[in-house]
Amino acid sequence: MSDAEIERPPWRSGDARARALFATLGNAVFDQEAAAETITSVARATVEMLDEAQGAPTTTVLSLMASLVRYAAETTDDLREGRVRRRLPLVAVDCEEGCSHCCHLHVSLSVPEAIVLSEYLSSTLDPDALAELRARLAVAAREAQTEDTASRLRNRRACPLLVSDRCSAYRVRPLACFGASSADRRRCAAAFDDADPDAAIPVEPLRAGVARSVQFGLAAGLYARGLDPRRYELASLLSAIMATAEPSRPFLEGVLFSACATPADPPGASVEQTCASLVARDPALRTT
Numbered sequence: 001m002s003d004a005e006i007e008r009p010p011w012r013s014g015d016a017r018a019r020a021l022f023a024t025l026g027n028a029v030f031d032q033e034a035a036a037e038t039i040t041s042v043a044r045a046t047v048e049m050l051d052e053a054q055g056a057p058t059t060t061v062l063s064l065m066a067s068l069v070r071y072a073a074e075t076t077d078d079l080r081e082g083r084v085r086r087r088l089p090l091v092a093v094d095c096e097e098g099c100s101h102c103c104h105l106h107v108s109l110s111v112p113e114a115i116v117l118s119e120y121l122s123s124t125l126d127p128d129a130l131a132e133l134r135a136r137l138a139v140a141a142r143e144a145q146t147e148d149t150a151s152r153l154r155n156r157r158a159c160p161l162l163v164s165d166r167c168s169a170y171r172v173r174p175l176a177c178f179g180a181s182s183a184d185r186r187r188c189a190a191a192f193d194d195a196d197p198d199a200a201i202p203v204e205p206l207r208a209g210v211a212r213s214v215q216f217g218l219a220a221g222l223y224a225r226g227l228d229p230r231r232y233e234l235a236s237l238l239s240a241i242m243a244t245a246e247p248s249r250p251f252l253e254g255v256l257f258s259a260c261a262t263p264a265d266p267p268g269a270s271v272e273q274t275c276a277s278l279v280a281r282d283p284a285l286r287t288t
């Protein structure tokens with residue numbers, strides 16, 4: 001997948017559905033009701049994208065999913081600009097390149113996000129770097145089966161995509177990573193030094209809210225079309241995806257990737273329950 005495809009969501013502008021979605025997201029992060037509306041809007045956009053892509057090559061579907069992930073970044077920028085224009089307060093992001101304490105936490109992501117990551121890494125890393133990454137992923141996937149976030153932090157387990165304190169796939173990093181932006185990096189450093197996974201880190205609410213809304217909306221949309229809505233630990237899922245010749249095929253056929261689940265993942269049953277209640281409330285999410 002090229003960067004151009006990732007940078008330009010096909011429904012970013014000139015599309016009534018996209019405009020409606022952006023309008024909804026404008027309020028989402030400060031209002032529970034609007035956040036729920038946002039999740040529904042993203043879920044509807046997801047099922048529409050999947051339905052429209054029926055019969056199209058798998059890569060088309062994946063480009064659409066990648067666009068949804070990228071879209072979160074653009075939406076956040078739009079929200080920030082809107083607040084600047086209206087002279088509303090903003091929380092400054094204190095993250096900086098090379099700061100990577102948060103890359104030692106448990107990260108879970110959806111199957112489409114992992115497929116996008118896999119395609120990006122396969123097309124950008126040279127064969128040696130790719131082989132090294134596969135080896136790191138295999139080790140990390142084994143560790144993730146027994147370690148919770150606290151022991152992971154204590155043992156200083158870095159994400160296998162972290163190389164020289166930089167993310168190897170920053171452009172297509174998971175929504176969870178996108179949403180994890182701090183308003184105080186000293187607090188992140190202190191939590192890392194103390195190996196305290198429960199430390200209160202002040203997050204930048206726009207990114208966190210958008211990322212969370214898109215995660216839930218994406219899950220509900222996938223569930224509505226019989227696809228795996230769950231999120232799995234990064235190394236376990238990415239390892240499995242990279243070991244599968246055409247991972248999008250089983251995914252689009254409705255195969256569950258539950259073999260990749262780790263004890264620290266969001267419980268699959270509760271994800272499905274939440275998705276089911278969203279689908280039950282919204283006729284637009286049901287198959288026509």
Ligand code: SF4
Nearest residue numbers: 095099101102185188
């Ligand atoms: S969230 Fe914290 S640890 Fe992660 S990049 Fe930002 S400041 Fe650094």
Ligand code: SF4
Nearest residue numbers: 103159161162167177
């Ligand atoms: S995917 Fe990238 S941003 Fe996310 S934890 Fe791993 S190295 Fe950090």
